[in-house]
Amino acid sequence: MSTSIEEIEEIARKCRVEIVKMVYRAQAGHPGGSLSEIDLLAALYATRMRVRPDEPKWNDRDRFILSKGHASPGMYAILAEMGFISHEDLKSYRVLGGVCQGHVDMKWCPGVDFSAGSLGMGLSFGMGCALAARLDNSDRRSFVMIGDGEMQEGSVWEAAMAAAHHELGNLKVILDRNRIQNDDFCEEQMRMFDIPAKWKAFGWNVKEIDGHNMQEVMEGLDFLEAEENCNGPSILIAHTIKGGGISYMENNPSFHGAAPNEEQYNQAMIELGEVKA
Amino acid sequence: MTRMAATRDGYGQALLDLAGNPKVVVLEADLGKSTKSLHFRKAHPERTVSCGIGEQNMLLVGAGLASAGYIPFASTFAIFTERAFEQMRNGVARPNLPVHLCGSHGGTHTGTDGSSAQSIEDLAVFRTLPNVVVMHPCDDVSTRALTMQLPALGKPSYMRTARNKTPVLYDGREAEIQIGKGVVLEEGTDVAIIACGVLVSEALKAADQLKQEGVSACVVDMHTLKPLDGALIDRLVEQCGALVTAEDHNIIGGLGGAVAEHLVSNTFAPLERVGVPDRFGESGQADEMLELMQISAPHIAKAAQRALTRK
Ligand SMILES: Cc1ncc(C[n+]2csc(CCOP(=O)(O)OP(=O)(O)O)c2C)c(N)n1
Ligand SMILES: [Mg+2]
Numbered sequence: 001m002s003t004s005i006e007e008i009e010e011i012a013r014k015c016r017v018e019i020v021k022m023v024y025r026a027q028a029g030h031p032g033g034s035l036s037e038i039d040l041l042a043a044l045y046a047t048r049m050r051v052r053p054d055e056p057k058w059n060d061r062d063r064f065i066l067s068k069g070h071a072s073p074g075m076y077a078i079l080a081e082m083g084f085i086s087h088e089d090l091k092s093y094r095v096l097g098g099v100c101q102g103h104v105d106m107k108w109c110p111g112v113d114f115s116a117g118s119l120g121m122g123l124s125f126g127m128g129c130a131l132a133a134r135l136d137n138s139d140r141r142s143f144v145m146i147g148d149g150e151m152q153e154g155s156v157w158e159a160a161m162a163a164a165h166h167e168l169g170n171l172k173v174i175l176d177r178n179r180i181q182n183d184d185f186c187e188e189q190m191r192m193f194d195i196p197a198k199w200k201a202f203g204w205n206v207k208e209i210d211g212h213n214m215q216e217v218m219e220g221l222d223f224l225e226a227e228e229n230c231n232g233p234s235i236l237i238a239h240t241i242k243g244g245g246i247s248y249m250e251n252n253p254s255f256h257g258a259a260p261n262e263e264q265y266n267q268a269m270i271e272l273g274e275v276k277a
Numbered sequence: 278m279t280r281m282a283a284t285r286d287g288y289g290q291a292l293l294d295l296a297g298n299p300k301v302v303v304l305e306a307d308l309g310k311s312t313k314s315l316h317f318r319k320a321h322p323e324r325t326v327s328c329g330i331g332e333q334n335m336l337l338v339g340a341g342l343a344s345a346g347y348i349p350f351a352s353t354f355a356i357f358t359e360r361a362f363e364q365m366r367n368g369v370a371r372p373n374l375p376v377h378l379c380g381s382h383g384g385t386h387t388g389t390d391g392s393s394a395q396s397i398e399d400l401a402v403f404r405t406l407p408n409v410v411v412m413h414p415c416d417d418v419s420t421r422a423l424t425m426q427l428p429a430l431g432k433p434s435y436m437r438t439a440r441n442k443t444p445v446l447y448d449g450r451e452a453e454i455q456i457g458k459g460v461v462l463e464e465g466t467d468v469a470i471i472a473c474g475v476l477v478s479e480a481l482k483a484a485d486q487l488k489q490e491g492v493s494a495c496v497v498d499m500h501t502l503k504p505l506d507g508a509l510i511d512r513l514v515e516q517c518g519a520l521v522t523a524e525d526h527n528i529i530g531g532l533g534g535a536v537a538e539h540l541v542s543n544t545f546a547p548l549e550r551v552g553v554p555d556r557f558g559e560s561g562q563a564d565e566m567l568e569l570m571q572i573s574a575p576h577i578a579k580a581a582q583r584a585l586t587r588k
Binding site: 028069095096098101102105108115119120152153182188 | 334389392393562565569
């Protein structure tokens with residue numbers, strides 16, 4: 001792998017800065033789940049995704065489906081890092097006519113493969129993409145990012161069962177296990193008990209990692225790509241911190257869908273090393 | 278100064294007011310902070326059921342509770358009530374169980390979340406279900422009053438509320454609100470504007486503009502789309518001879534559709550429909566959305582002028 005751990009971490013840091021800026025400018029949006037997913041997105045895009053930023057609709061590209069589509073600032077930030085969109089485009093987040101719609105939308109933004117916003121839909125869509133690749137005799141993969149709250153939707157389990165039945169080894173899920181959903185902690189809203197055991201029981205290859213430890217993230221992505229795990233669908237359960245990287249947002253349910261004020265914004269820029277204290 | 282408030286706050290307040298009835302239970306799908314059922318949850322956790330992010334399950338859990346004599350109030354975003362449409366159809370409406378479903382953040386007015394969150398078809402789809410009462414009130418006072426009447430209804434209902442604040446029109450006038458009865462907010466003789474939800478205040482602005490143009494417009498808040506207040510529509514036809522409907526909803530199947538259906542089978546008058554022009558929304562501020570969708574006050578006034586020329 002030509003990109004070093006330090007380089008990926010720096011990409012992720014820059015993305016965190018953009019996430020906070022987008023949400024601050026719009027005074028709306030979802031910072032918590034964008035910050036928890038971003039180390040995973042940075043590693044995935046910097047080292048695994050077979051894509052062509054100058055040819056976003058290239059038919060044999062790997063697909064990435066952000067099923068938890070509210071965490072769009074994270075995706076826009078990495079798309080800008082990769083050159084699918086410009087950093088200027090990030091200013092259009094939640095602005096009328098902008099490519100960066102509130103929820104990621106394949107009709108609006110280059111590099112986005114799925115129009116998200118309704119939870120529990122992306123895994124089924126990703127399964128369709130994986131089936132299409134199989135029918136096309138293409139080796140492209142379908143990566144799907146889901147949220148832990150999202151996992152409560154019944155449709156997720158319809159797709160989980162179907163993907164294992166159809167032995168879709170080219171379907172790879174990353175679960176952002178940040179333990180918080182909209183109103184509160186998952187533990188309060190809907191307990192999910194033994195999550196790895198559930199996926200195993202549905203016939204999936206399962207691995208758990210710390211989603212903020214870049215070494216472990218890389219090992220987790222190795223696991224998803226490993227030949228021996230291409231017998232059926234695989235899931236990487238990434239333990240993350242909602243709001244990870246900004247002290248006052250970390251593990252704080254109120255930053256699921258709220259923007260920082262000016263003082264909080266300035267503090268975030270200091271914590272991310274953008275400005276000196 | 279006009280007080281501004283969001284209809285969803287009226288819903289949250291009404292649930293608290295209803296708590297004295299021990300049969301009232303509240304069902305949530307991880308959006309209680311947004312739909313405003315959270316106040317009830319805090320005060321009465323033992324009668325609040327968290328269904329996680331699972332709208333389909335929530336509707337049928339409600340049906341089961343209703344079959345045992347409880348009066349469930351379930352809420353989520355308007356758009357995600359549609360996720361459970363068939364549960365509402367087969368599990369709630371068909372057996373006529375009094376489950377009260379509230380969809381907040383309805384319409385394009387909900388704003389920058391974008392098209393995936395902007396329900397523009399909820400009123401239409403729920404209107405097609407036998408037994409289901411469909412409402413879309415315009416301010417927090419009327420929302421509260423309508424919600425308070427639901428336990429006595431004895432059948433299922435769907436109510437759309439809105440995310441953003443709009444002018445309060447019914448302060449001190451709660452008594453005028455009755456399920457199934459439209460309210461004449463302003464009398465007029467040339468044209469009648471029949472509106473619901475966030476467009477009622479836009480309709481009042483349009484009437485002001487029309488007055489400048491020498492047109493006397495009657496403005497009606499049709500907070501209940503089903504059953505539709507046909508007697509009032511007949512009276513408006515008689516009195517004005519031309520109608521306009523206005524809604525933050527697809528032009529197909531909502532208030533405009535309901536009024537058109539009534540007209541073709543009863544009496545006749547030219548009707549102009551103001552609504553979302555059969556397209557999806559996008560991210561934008563609430564006022565920008567009304568402009569983009571061509572449903573703001575000036576567009577309503579223009580439609581009234583068109584209706585007049587067709588008299
Ligand atoms: C079907 C559906 N129901 C409800 C919502 C509203 N909603 C948006 S985000 C969210 C919480 C999501 O939690 P999680 O999946 O854990 O995402 P994350 O913590 O990564 O932000 C909810 C309930 C939705 N978008 N879709
Ligand atoms: Mg979560």
